Amino acid sequence: MPKxxxxxxxxxxxxxxxxxxxxxxxxxxxxxVAPVMLALFLIGLAWIVVFYVTDxxxxxxxxxxxxxxxxxxxxxxxxxxxxxxx
Numbered sequence: 001m002p003k004x005x006x007x008x009x010x011x012x013x014x015x016x017x018x019x020x021x022x023x024x025x026x027x028x029x030x031x032x033v034a035p036v037m038l039a040l041f042l043i044g045l046a047w048i049v050v051f052y053v054t055d056x057x058x059x060x061x062x063x064x065x066x067x068x069x070x071x072x073x074x075x076x077x078x079x080x081x082x083x084x085x086x
Contacts (some may be wrong), residue, residue: 030086037081044074
């Protein structure tokens with residue numbers, strides 16, 4: 001039986017347009033993310049602590065126990081901002 005021919009595969013070379021796309025991507029400066037994230041965490045924590053320490057009179061007495069939701073809202077916003085961190 002005759003031997004089959006062995007075909008040599010050509011090495012893959014990416015098209016020139018793909019290299020242009022890779023170099024055109026620029027990362028934006030996100031130096032604001034960490035300070036804003038930490039600030040939101042601390043504001044939320046301080047809001048909840050002040051609410052408990054002042055026996056529900058501060059930060060906003062009219063909100064009552066909803067002050068806890070506001071504090072956790074700041075903390076949740078901090079987590080939302082943290083998704084922008086690279």
